[in-house]
Amino acid sequence: MQIYLPVAELSANWLLLLGLGGGVGLLSGLFGVGGGFLMTPLLIFIGVPPAIAVGSEAAQIVGASVSGALAHWRRNNVDFRMGFVLLAGGLFGSTIGVQVFALLRKAGQVELIIALAYVVILGAIGSLMLAESVRAMRRQRLTGSTRRGKLHQHTWLHGLPLKMRFPKSKLYISALLPFAVGAFVGLLAALMGVGGGFIMVPAMIYLLGMPTSVVVGTSLFQIVFVTANVTFLQAWQNQTVDMVLAVLLLVGGVVGAQFGARLGQKLRGEQLRGLMALLVLGVAIKLAVDLVVTPQDAFSLGGGRAH
Amino acid sequence: MSRAARAAALLLALLLACARDAAAQPLVADLSSHEISITTGFSGTELLLFGATEGEGDIVVVVRGPAGPATVRRKSRVLGIWINTDSVRFEGVPSFYRVASSRPLDQVGTPGMRQRHQIGVGAVSARPPEGTSPERLAEFRDGLVRAKLREGLWNDVPGQVSFMGPKLFRTTISFPPNVPTGIYNVEVFLVKDGREIGAQTAPMRVKKTGIGARIYDFAHRHAAAHGLVAVLIALAAGWAASAAFRRS
Numbered sequence: 001m002q003i004y005l006p007v008a009e010l011s012a013n014w015l016l017l018l019g020l021g022g023g024v025g026l027l028s029g030l031f032g033v034g035g036g037f038l039m040t041p042l043l044i045f046i047g048v049p050p051a052i053a054v055g056s057e058a059a060q061i062v063g064a065s066v067s068g069a070l071a072h073w074r075r076n077n078v079d080f081r082m083g084f085v086l087l088a089g090g091l092f093g094s095t096i097g098v099q100v101f102a103l104l105r106k107a108g109q110v111e112l113i114i115a116l117a118y119v120v121i122l123g124a125i126g127s128l129m130l131a132e133s134v135r136a137m138r139r140q141r142l143t144g145s146t147r148r149g150k151l152h153q154h155t156w157l158h159g160l161p162l163k164m165r166f167p168k169s170k171l172y173i174s175a176l177l178p179f180a181v182g183a184f185v186g187l188l189a190a191l192m193g194v195g196g197g198f199i200m201v202p203a204m205i206y207l208l209g210m211p212t213s214v215v216v217g218t219s220l221f222q223i224v225f226v227t228a229n230v231t232f233l234q235a236w237q238n239q240t241v242d243m244v245l246a247v248l249l250l251v252g253g254v255v256g257a258q259f260g261a262r263l264g265q266k267l268r269g270e271q272l273r274g275l276m277a278l279l280v281l282g283v284a285i286k287l288a289v290d291l292v293v294t295p296q297d298a299f300s301l302g303g304g305r306a307h
Numbered sequence: 308m309s310r311a312a313r314a315a316a317l318l319l320a321l322l323l324a325c326a327r328d329a330a331a332q333p334l335v336a337d338l339s340s341h342e343i344s345i346t347t348g349f350s351g352t353e354l355l356l357f358g359a360t361e362g363e364g365d366i367v368v369v370v371r372g373p374a375g376p377a378t379v380r381r382k383s384r385v386l387g388i389w390i391n392t393d394s395v396r397f398e399g400v401p402s403f404y405r406v407a408s409s410r411p412l413d414q415v416g417t418p419g420m421r422q423r424h425q426i427g428v429g430a431v432s433a434r435p436p437e438g439t440s441p442e443r444l445a446e447f448r449d450g451l452v453r454a455k456l457r458e459g460l461w462n463d464v465p466g467q468v469s470f471m472g473p474k475l476f477r478t479t480i481s482f483p484p485n486v487p488t489g490i491y492n493v494e495v496f497l498v499k500d501g502r503e504i505g506a507q508t509a510p511m512r513v514k515k516t517g518i519g520a521r522i523y524d525f526a527h528r529h530a531a532a533h534g535l536v537a538v539l540i541a542l543a544a545g546w547a548a549s550a551a552f553r554r555s
Contacts (some may be wrong), residue, residue, distance in 0.1 A: 002350035002484070006519035007526050011350050011484035045516040059537050061384055065546025070546070109379050116388075178497045228538045234535030243537050244519075247544050279516035299450025301458070302391065303382040 008052045008243035014248055016046070021252025024217070027245075028253070028258020030267075031276045034223065036061050036194035039249065041118060041143055041283050048245070050111045053238030056191030056249070058230040060194040063226045063250040072217025079168040079214045082147070083221045085175050086200075090189070090226035097190025098233040105238065107195070109300045112291075114207050117192050119288045126280035133274040140270065158205070162298070169210045178208060182222065193222040198280075242246025332363045333505030336476075336495040341509065343482060346514040351484045356407075356493065357477040358507075364499035365408065365415045366468045366476050367426055372403025372460075372513070373489030377433070380450045396488040397433040402430050402487040404455070405464030407478045416498045419502070424496060428452055428463040459483040465545050 003014040020042055026034030036057050043053035055264045072078055104110040131175045160174035181203045185196035210218070235241040264272065336358025343352055356368055377400040381389040404425075410413055412427045422430045433451060435444050455461035460483070468478040480493075490512055497505035515523055526533045 002348060002517050004345060004347050004349045004484070006515070006522040009485065009523075025403075025430050059541045062541035063548070064539060065551070066542050066545040067549035108394060112388075112390055161405070221550050224542075228542075230489050231541065232531075232534035235526065235537050236531045239527070239530055241532075241537050243522065243540055246537070246541060250541065251320065251546050251548055254545065254552060258535070258549075293389075294384075295382055295389055297453055297457070298382045298389075299447065299454060300452040301451070302382050302394065 003244065003248075005048075005052075005242050005245050008048060008056075008245060009087045010047070011105035012046070013301075014124035015280075017245065017248040020250040021048070021249035022256035022258075023252075024249075025064070025202070025256025026260040026263070027256075027279070028083045029257035030264040031272060032274070034061055034064060034195035034197045037118070037122060037192070037195075037198060037277070038283060039253075040114075040193040042285060043245075044114075049056070049240075050107055050114050051238060051240040052242055054114065054191070055231070055234035055238065055247045056242045057193035058189065058227045058234060059241050059243065059246035060249045060253065061193075061227040062224060062231055064253050065195060065220050065227065067114055067254070069217070069220040069224045072195075072220055075217070077214050077217030078221045079166060079210070079218045080221075081208065081293070082169055082171075082208075082214075083218045084163070085178040087225050089179035089184075090186035090222055091229050092179075093183035093186025093188075094190045094226050095186075095233060097187040098230065100187075100239055101190055101234070102210070111156065114127075114192060115287050115291055117188065119284050119291065121188065121192070121199070122280050122284035123288070125202075126277050126284055129273055130277035130281065133241075133270050133277060133286065143148055165274070166210075169214055171207075171209060172271045173208065181207065182226075182281075185222075185224050186229075188265050189223075189226050190233070193230075194229055197223060212246075322431070332496040334495060334507050335359050336507050336509070336526060337491060340508055341511050343486065343511070343513045345486070345488065345519065346517045347385060347512065349484060349519075351480045351482055351486070353379055353481045355477060355479055355510075358493070358495060359474045360476065360497050360505070362499070362504075364497045365410050366470075366478075366503060367409075367412075367415055367424075367496045368405075368407040368466070368468060368480070369425055369494045369496075369500060370403070370405040370480055370511075371401040371425065371431075371492050371494075372398045372487050374432070374498070375492070376400065377457050379454065381446045381450065383445070394443060395439065397448075397451060399431045399449070401425075402460065402489070403491065404428065404461040405466065405480050405484075405545070406462065407468050407480065408420050409468040409476065412465055416496075416503065417501045420498070420501070420503060421432065424494065426496075427465075428461055430458075431461070458485065460485070460487070464507060467513060482513070486513055488515055500507055 001013050001015050002011045004011045024035040024039045040053050040057045046049050049182050104113050157177060160176050163176045164175040185200050189196050197219050201215055204215045221254055339355035365505045376396055376398050378394055378396045381393040382389040383392045421427050425431050435449060456463055466478055468476050490510060493509045493511050494502050496508045
């Protein structure tokens with residue numbers, strides 16, 4: 001049951017990897033997210049070097065997102081104009097991210113930064129989601145129906161220059177805004193091995209004010225290209241993409257996601273989001289504890305193998 | 308089973324040959340194989356080392372993998388979290404180390420001899436940068452040894468070299484799944500009264516073969532092309548997997 005991962009240079013149980021892909025795929029189908037933010041930490045927990053986990057997970061997300069992106073394209077749910085601005089930012093952010101990643105690796109700090117990024121981002125997102133879903137559940141109990149707050153509010157963000165029309169999203173906003181969102185998410189994609197949908201989707205809805213009908217399709221469109229860029233650059237500059245690992249996770253993930261999506265239709269939205277929030281917080285807490293608890297041995301062999 | 312049977316037959320034949328030669332040389336030894344191939348299903352392996360001696364003495368076997376630099380990092384607590392704050396780069400560190408002996412190491416030879424031949428994990432070569440203070444060197448060297456032991460790449464408890472009769476000996480050397488590739492050096496020493504009276508070395512090779520080796524080579528030699536292919540494979544696999552699932 002062992003398979004040798006040629007680039008990671010370690011042997012792992014391929015059934016475990018398929019199962020891991022399937023399990024995370026199930027959750028991602030259930031909650032409608034990419035699952036990179038769960039898979040990368042899990043890979044690290046089972047002993048895959050963090051740099052390989054991040055690089056290979058980027059490749060897995062390319063594969064996991066492409067069919068979804070195509071489906072949304074066919075249903076005309078992609079705002080290409082918005083997508084290209086986000087993508088420009090994403091390519092910019094992810095290219096810088098990969099360079100930063102290489103520097104951190106040399107300095108022996110890449111594991112720390114990956115863990116810190118996960119703790120901060122997952123901690124924040126998890127807390128927000130949990131608070132939101134608790135509020136929604138309470139509101140539903142009071143009024144018997146879920147209501148949304150006002151989506152479109154005018155703030156200083158709307159005074160920025162380089163205004164652009166986005167007819168499909170019915171928006172007239174500064175192009176700097178989606179560019180910045182794309183760049184931030186691209187940076188995280190390179191550093192954390194995630195697609196970034198869990199940040200992109202809320203940012204599109206609450207920050208840019210895009211209609212929800214085009215949010216998922218546009219975000220998937222952007223994710224495919226940004227993670228493809230991360231995969232290419234990580235493979236080229238850091239040699240940290242293991243395709244045997246990525247394909248095993250991908251196959252498990254695609255199958256799991258199909259079951260997850262079916263299961264998801266039977267559960268209520270607020271409960272799902274609450275569960276998801278707990279899961280996200282759980283991963284953040286586990287990583288935070290690992291950073292704070294005294295390590296078994298303060299000494300380790302680091303940074304790049306000697307060949 | 309057939310592999311074990313073949314190894315046993317080989318062992319017997321070579322032992323007989325060795326026993327005859329041993330009259331001329333104080334020590335003759337060989338490995339069941341001089342090459343380890345890391346294939347797709349590789350999950351570690353064992354090699355058999357066997358030989359014969361003329362006269363009595365202790366047998367010590369030292370296996371070392373290709374040497375190279377090794378950076379040891381130390382974590383300390385900064386603002387409540389553990390961060391790598393210090394590092395020492397050692398040169399000439401064997402990537403892999405195994406020692407086996409017919410008696411506890413401290414009863415074999417002299418400390419000077421053990422140091423010279425890198426017998427025992429404390430004697431394995433690791434050159435620190437010049438000007439490293441002795442205390443710092445000791446700390447980081449111990450850290451290096453512990454890290455190598457955790458990875459299963461070095462051993463501190465010597466393997467057992469067992470004698471069959473007065474002259475024939477054998478031991479097994481285990482190689483974990485993460486065994487580094489390259490040229491290995493296997494040394495066998497015959498030690499008597501604190502002196503080495505015979506020695507033999509045998510080279511050995513660990514290499515990747517098959518599709519795994521090709522992928523690794525491609526990923527490192529043509530990194531940009533590998534990146535492009537990786538993206539294409541991911542796109543194709545993702546599309547194919549979901550298409551297959553939709554149909555069924």
